[in-house]
Amino acid sequence: EDQVTQSPEALRLQEGESSSLNCSYTVSGLRGLFWYRQDPGKGPEFLFTLYSAGEEKEKERLKATLTKKESFLHITAPKPEDSATYLCAVQVSTGNQFYFGTGTSLTVIP
């Protein structure tokens, strides 16, 4: 069964304290892995797409990496404005579906 699991469920960091969020997946075939940011009361905002193991993408303080079984979202020297829920999604190679994890709620304390 196709499945996406994110950990931890919640993470509190001091401003400037770097950390990583995990997204592990079990799917029949990976077409792409997506990271989104979701602020309260808003729809998810696209961050990155990763296609194959070994690929990395960066944007400001965020860096996403991908292996054959998991993806990490590394946050370097986070700021309070990075506080949000980060969602991971997998598009499988068969069918049209995306499978979403339940997200990691990140709080960055000034």
Next chain:
Amino acid sequence: GAGVSQSPSNKVTEKGKDVELRCDPISGHTALYWYRQSLGQGLEFLIYFQGNSAPDKSGLPSDRFSAERTGGSVSTLTIQRTQQEDSAVYLCASSSPTVTSGISTDTQYFGPGTRLTVL
């Protein structure tokens, strides 16, 4: 350019009533998705439209749920005889498939959602 828009932003209804939720996708996007997001749950896929092809309805939870997409643009999600368990945020996303290194993927752009509360 304009993003995905959804209306209404909030809808409160009584159990047993029908509701219609609207989604305006990004102009030129051929694919449109509906999802349901309940508290503490991941996004649950409901239905997928791609161009003029028959929609993928495999995620609809019951026959009370239906959706249509007119003219390949605006979509309406209809929930008949609403139940309290239908209370959730309903999100719409649109995309246009892209090919990278020979692989076709869909980067979805989401609307702000409609928060549905069934009393």
